[in-house]
Amino acid sequence: MGSKYPKSLRIFLPFWALILETAFILIFYFFTSYEIRSKKLELLETYSAFQDINVMAVLGLGFLKASLRRYAWSSVAFNLFTLALGVQWAIILDGFLFSYSGEKITINIQRIIRGTMSAMSVLISSGATLGKVNLVQLIVMTLLEVTVFQGTKFSLTFLKQNDHQSMMQIHMFAAYFGVATAWCLSGPGPDAAKEKEQRATTSTLFTTLGTLFLWIFWPTFNSALLDYPSEKETAVSNTYYALAVSAVVAMSFSAASHSEGKISMNHVYRAMLAGGVAVGVATNLIYSPWIAMVLGFLAAMISIIGAKCLPVMGYRLEGCLNRIIGLHDTCEVHSTFGLPGLLGGLTYIVLIAEQANWTKVSTAGFQILLSAGCVALTMATGLAGGVLTGSILRLNLWKAPHAAKYFDDQAFWKFPHLAVGF
Template structure:
């Protein structure tokens, strides 16, 4: 049996060692001690860190034979990606001659940026090896930081709004990468879940739900309003998910796959305008609509669009994060129009720049994701054979295999 499994003993350690050497060298030359006073608190950063490590780690454990790899690879790419993001942000500040931020804010921004990579990982879950994921992480972080820089520098988009494009970028980058991988067999026994794996995945969803208000508020000025609106949007999307789950099943029972996907949709959608929404009922409407578009989108995408485009979206990131992010971007533009209706001289410019930022983010994500997926499928990266998709045994050691893993 071991002979049938590819050995990554040389490639992965060498790649990680090379990246760490580059990170340490660049941080030595371009970074300060990070000890300056921060306007962020450690508990706020800890909430985001919990989301990225624990929440998303368990969120992606729904596959029956891919739990160890889901959690382990998530920790690996977050550890590398945060270092890479801090460096890219530092180099960008140096080139554009911006004032340096304090250490805690830099690492918090890097952790938020890593959400894009974790979301993208969900689209190719079980189909990529550790070496491919590491390279995808580095490329995506660099491109996402570049996309944000274009939005903030040339289109004058607010920094907190450009950061909330993280869901949009992550979803469509991941889908573009997934389009370059072979589709698994529809009858694959490993591409399924069990009661235990679904339970662990739902645990990750609950952690994400609890900490999402911190995620939406940590980099904005009016944090209290952002927390307030995000919670109402999450509550509305969660309740709506239960309602629609009953209405869309033949036997009128709750389906945890619906709940798993839709309860977070409100937090994704309201992220763009969380601090600028004046009334909580607006956030609740957005949460309701986000839940509706997620559940209905899961039917349309899985049965119509994905088969036509030959995209296998492992964890449904398109309808879980992509569609709610599109709705949020459109809602943010509509709210912008309503608030600035009396100032017609600047309204057109504001609308065009925000639409341009949305189009730029999606186009950069899809284009670079497509090329990244093509590169990752080169033989040098030891592409995982379709027969070994969604299998922990391909990467992890299991002493108990003799008793039936």
């Protein structure tokens, strides 16, 4: 018996992917070279950070999105595909925007780390569109989002932001980019799509596993781009304190928000990461553990409140955002990354204001204005880039899956047999 799923990507996907990889190879051939000299000790220290961030990207964010019972294969594998493509493009853009001077761009492990972290913006955003786009659309989304994010980072250098601060804006940028893209792609779904979007025990365990990977390695992510050992140590400590408080608050507040006092695993694997998101941009400015702990406390509560009061989970829940603007956010990236990231941005402004030199009021005011401008610019570029990307992805050119094939692995994968439940 033949499959009811069309062979829509048989020629289209290899054509675009192979053409793109050929272009990347040529760019690396003509414009890049390896760094010749490197100290072994420095390499080993940097490689450890690279490993941690890679685990976050491949396993953490991959399994975090594997909660749909009929879309687990695609969630994990498409995440890896997007990362592999995005890293190459991010390294090219990073080299041309930040260090190109007519000579070849030097490739070292630090640049690969920055490329991986930049590509993670797409991994976060794709959670909002999960199950509704094919690989060709993900290729387009990756190229556009990494370009916009690198452009945003470059713009932030004019607002006196260093590499760490501009990179830590990634959570807020990616969340609002993904939400805006999902809004452009959202529409009324058939009953079959609603049924396939349900969660299952096994897939929820995968999501919990991804959350644990992210929870363990998040201190590395928040400290990798800092220059001084003392700053790195402060960032690691602050991130860990915030994550610890978030984990406790996630479970306790989830139980408090349920009529029968039961804990929602959906709240747990979203809110327990909120502390790491919230302290990111200001983690080296936080001078006492209690501040990081308060941020973790507030971020977890905001994440759960956002998930309950502003539900954008799709067709199953008719929340206020869903009714008013027709938004569909499959993995709730808004409450997981967007709201805690916004809290972190506001905290950064407050800490800059507190530590400013108020003997010179004009200078202090200028610093606060720059900080507020960074947060506003990040959110604005995320929303604008997401709307542009979503509008492009709606074009028939990309052979988007029909709504009846949403959240279904069989639309893309060869199954050895038609298993029960598929």
